[in-house]
Amino acid sequence: MTDEQSPSQPQDAGPQPIPPAGGPDMDLGGYLSAAWSLVTGDFVLFVIGYLVVAAILGVSVLTVIGPLIIGGPLWFGYFRVVQTRLKGEPASIGDVFQGFRDFGKGFLTFLLLALIVLGVVVVQMLLSLIPVLGILLTLCVSLVVGPMFFFVMPIAALSDVSPTDAIxxxxxxxxxxxxxxxLLSLVLGLIAMAGGLVCGIGALFTVPLAIVATVAAYNEYYLPKTQDAV
Incomplete structure (x- = not known):
C-alpha cells in the first residue's frame, strides 16, 4: 500500500488539477479485504479505539457544541491510527488522541464539513416540499454529496493539505x-450503517471496517491517481 504523506513533509498547498480518469482502477473488494483482515486481526485496537471516540463525543453532546470542537481532532487521531496500522507499524488505543496535536486543523475540517452537512439538510428539507419529485431529488442530492466529500477527512488528516484544499x-x-x-461511498456508507441495525452494537465493528476501507482506498486509489496528475 502507498504510504501516507507525513504531516511534517512540505507539500504544495495550491489547487490540485483534476485527476485523469485513467490511472489505477478502483478495487473495492481489495479495500474491504484489507480492512477485514486489519480489523479482525487487531480487533481491540480498532473497536475499542472507535468506542473511545464515540463515547467521548457522546458525552460531549451534553455541552451542545462539544462534538463540534473536539470531533475533528478525535477523528484525525483515529484516521492516523488506521494509517499507521496499514503501514504495518504498531499503534495503541491512546494514539487516537494524537489528532489534538493538530487541533486547529482538525477543528476547522470538522467545522467546514458540519456546515456543509447543515446546508445539505436545509436543501433537502426544501426539496422535500415538492410533491413526489421532492423525494427523488433529496435522494439524488445524497448520492452526489457523499462522494464529493468522501476523501476530505483522510486528505486533511494524513497530509499537509489545508482543510479548504482537502475539500x-x-x-x-x-x-x-x-x-x-x-459506488465506493455508497457501499462503505451502507456497511457503516448496517451495524446500527443490530441494536447499534454492530456499528462498533462496521464503522471501523468502513473507515479502514476508506483509508485503504485513499492510499491505493486516490493518492496514485492524484500523483499521476501532478
Missing amino acids: SRSVKFCFANFWKMV
Missing part, C-alpha cells in the same frame, strides 16, 4: 471519477 481536492477527484466514487 477542493476531494470534490475535483469525485467529478473526475464520479460513478466509481458513487
Whole structure:
C-alpha cells in the first residue's frame, strides 16, 4: 500500500488539477479485504479505539457544541491510527488522541464539513416540499454529496493539505471519477450503517471496517491517481 504523506513533509498547498480518469482502477473488494483482515486481526485496537471516540463525543453532546470542537481532532487521531496500522507499524488505543496535536486543523475540517452537512439538510428539507419529485431529488442530492466529500477527512488528516484544499481536492477527484466514487461511498456508507441495525452494537465493528476501507482506498486509489496528475 502507498504510504501516507507525513504531516511534517512540505507539500504544495495550491489547487490540485483534476485527476485523469485513467490511472489505477478502483478495487473495492481489495479495500474491504484489507480492512477485514486489519480489523479482525487487531480487533481491540480498532473497536475499542472507535468506542473511545464515540463515547467521548457522546458525552460531549451534553455541552451542545462539544462534538463540534473536539470531533475533528478525535477523528484525525483515529484516521492516523488506521494509517499507521496499514503501514504495518504498531499503534495503541491512546494514539487516537494524537489528532489534538493538530487541533486547529482538525477543528476547522470538522467545522467546514458540519456546515456543509447543515446546508445539505436545509436543501433537502426544501426539496422535500415538492410533491413526489421532492423525494427523488433529496435522494439524488445524497448520492452526489457523499462522494464529493468522501476523501476530505483522510486528505486533511494524513497530509499537509489545508482543510479548504482537502475539500477542493476531494470534490475535483469525485467529478473526475464520479460513478466509481458513487459506488465506493455508497457501499462503505451502507456497511457503516448496517451495524446500527443490530441494536447499534454492530456499528462498533462496521464503522471501523468502513473507515479502514476508506483509508485503504485513499492510499491505493486516490493518492496514485492524484500523483499521476501532478
